[in-house]
Amino acid sequence: MALAFDEFGRPFILIKDQEQKTRLRGLDAQKANISAAKAVARILRTSLGPKGMDKMLQSPDGEVTITNDGATILEQMDVDNQIAKLMVELSRSQDYEIGDGTTGVVVIAGALLEQAEKLLECGIHPIRIAEGYEMASRVAVEHLEHISQKFEFGTTNIEPLVQTCMTTLSSKIVNRCKRPLAEIAVKAVLAVADLERKDVNLDLIKVEGKVGGKLEDTELVYGIVVDKDMSHPQMPKQIENAKIAILTCPFEPPKPKTKHKVDIDTVEKFQTLRQQEQKYFDDMVQKCKDVGATLVICQWGFDDEANHLLMHRNLPAVRWVGGVELELIAIATGGRIVPRFQELTPEKLGKAGLVREKSFGTTKDRMLYIEQCANSRAVTIFIRGGNKMMIEETKRSLHDALCVARNLICNNSIVYGGGSAEISCSVAVESAADRYPGVEQYAIRAFADALDSVPMALAENSGLQPIETLSAVKAQQIKENNPCCGIDCNDVGTNDMREQNVFETLIGKQQQILLATQVVKMILKIDDVISPSEY
């Protein structure tokens, strides 16, 4: 470790416990950072594309996750290295912003860093590289805009949307039935979408899974599915034209928040108190009944007596429904969440055409379906699958598909997939490079090379000759001036992604390039790493 000394030869202590920390400086620091980031990218590289492999992750508690979703892999990887954590963040922010392309963004970042390493070795200053990358990314994003196409869809013509979702799903384990799942995702998004404002609130789509059955049994329910059953086993299992009271107060005696005591010292008091209590339960149930509710959904528990009274008055009820679900039910049925019995009014009741309890398999699992709601904006995707891992993975895949559909509704520009957009950008950046005087030119070229790594990884994962395939496709793109040529991962026989119907969203791609460039710039700017050494 480099130290500063005073005139007597004693070292200055600049950092607390200086001698116990390791410190990397200059080129060493950059190289160490780059290699850590590359290591992360290398792990994800094989998961890219429709023929990408999965990763098996074992959590600290021994639970197993099998996935090929980049964000999920990185999230659960238990990474310790600081730079590796940055990559995790990168993938996560892509997940939050766009929802798809989480693997791609890490692969691009890794490739950019790999190229930067070479330039660093040539002696180019990291800031110059960073600036070059910045310029290149601007060129690339503009070029993407240039090659993007608008595509038309409407509530009747959902085919283009379905095709795009299928591209997303084809890289997941669920690609066996990507078509039905894509349709489900699109229908779900359209159901909650506000086409006028081009806004989609994904919170309105609930994804619920239950182990058992087949993947093909997955269904879209226009309504809410709650993993609960009626509070009393003998309540009716099916209610038509239900009027739902949504309560957040328990069917229990009141518990005032201020501390108090009720002293009983005479027999009379004892009896009045008892009658009070009975009346209280009676009142609660009566109030619900009075406003005309035919189903009570409550966030809290019921007292045994209240439960029986409800049953007795023929008022089915569901207890212990979670807050989020309660909100969804309220949205779907057009009801209001009522915090006190006194505030119950007929207007505040939600309406649903059909509420039914459905049981599954040989075990006693039951779920509550609330369908034909007054406001059909909230929908539920109900996933069935062979085992828990399958369901979890399907949930993640569907989430990606939902996000893609949402992005398309917000912004209906697309670019073609299969690496074609990257290749096209790479060509554009390459030719732009020559116009820049100065050292940045090299960085811009390196950027173009880095963009090639995505189609390269795609080809590699699909078992094709990576370099050969890539150069062939690139040549074809330039020759035919057709930015839709990509890697033929599925062995269909054509390179034209337009014919294969492989699309990706424009903003997804742009975001990938921008985010990756930003993180790479950040990593390149670090020239000093101080970390506590092993203890």
Add this chain to the structure above:
Amino acid sequence: MAVDKLFKDEATEEKGERARMASFVGAMAIADLVKATLGPKGMDKVLQSTGRGRSVTVTNDGATILKSLHIDNPAAKVLVDISKVQDDEVGDGTTSVVVLAGELLREAEKLVAAKIHPMTVISGYRMAAECARNALLQRVMDNKDDAERFKADLMKIAMTTLSSKILSQDKEHFAKLAVDAVMRLKGSTNLEAIQIIKKPGGSLKDSFIDEGFILDKKMGIGQPKRIENAKILVANTAMDTDKVKIYGARVRVDSMSRVAQIEGAEKEKMKEKVQKIIAHGTNCFVNRQLIYNFPEELFADAGILAIEHADFDGIERLALVTGGEIASTFDNPESFKLGHCKLIEEIMIGEDKLIHFSGVEMGQACTIVLRGASFHVLDEAERSLHDALCVISQTVVDSRVLLGGGWPEMVMAKEVDELARRTPGKKSHAIEAFSRALQAIPTTIADNAGLDSAELISQLRAEHHKEGCTAGIDILSGAVGGMEKLGISESFKVKQAVLLSATEAAEMILRVDEIITCAPRKREDRM
């Protein structure tokens, strides 16, 4: 420059070939573990728990064995998981699904070693699974319209299921029990209405089905032991001291006489409650919670049978079979629905006294009383019976039936083989491998029975090339025999679930090329 530390301490990463190897080995080890229990001559396993008492379970049920294993290999966990799901969903075939998945992976390993990409193997497996399913679909028999033959089918299926279990000696007896019990349900799959009571003593043959409902409880002292035309009130209410539930209420007194007064009031309250209950016109009161001596005495005075501490399941079931409501308040006797049954009496099974409700309103429910030499036998008998009940109830819903004894596997194998011949490309290797994996199941069954499997399977294959063949392995005589004649059948739903989930699991494991294991969470109480 190598990165020395990307992960946290103790987190490990396995890549490529090594990762695949680890998952193959893990999955195959699990499959081999349960392999020996497959088929009518399969052996049992003894499981000793690490918990207190080191309790021992003897079983042949795949799901039970796998559930009790502590596994560290992630791929093995996938297999355990599918077996669990199979148990939940169809109840039987838990061993077969694991064995088939294991065989699929074993074949896949060979293919991967021969430089075929796992993705190619997967797409081959998918095609093969689809083809196999269609093959089964073409050969199913459906006797739904013919009640007599349908019942015979159910009997056959039950016997096939039971023949691999501890009950195989008395399989006819138990198959009849199971079919009778399920037939009473009249098409519903609600197995809750079938109650299984285990009582050690006697032999397995003494087990019987009872049309009524048996509650494993004693009657209160001094109360009638036999009630005809009983009106039953099923309740879930506190019959000790009825607490005031308003928050913060407490009793504060300043003299002894006051205490006595309050006590009197409490008693009065209880008495009132009992009066209200009696006013319902009931003569049998069953409560989920306990009943104190005082109300019990009051009930005895009124000539009412009071049963306390019936557990929640018991209450629900009793309410279900007698058609009554479960009550917690007693203010509206006129609108309340009481449960009815013709006769309540105390019966003796072995040394225990039980309460027997016969002639209940809802004829669907019934009770199966299992007798046997020890608890282990009884537990295993219950598991076996549960399997049989599940399979039968699922068959009632989906009445398609297949022959057993390795027949479906051979049919599928033949079709898949033909598909392999038609398919160009590397996939055909995978499809062929699928057919080999399918044949491994009858092979294992034969091996477990100590038969010459190679000889038998080749004979069987030859037989299956004839049209409309019904040949399978006849374990008893140790030769190839007509399954239709021997009356060995299996449910289509079970077979289909086995096929699909095994393929799905194998696919999942094959797709993995990297295993990342996080550091195990530190626990204080490490044993």
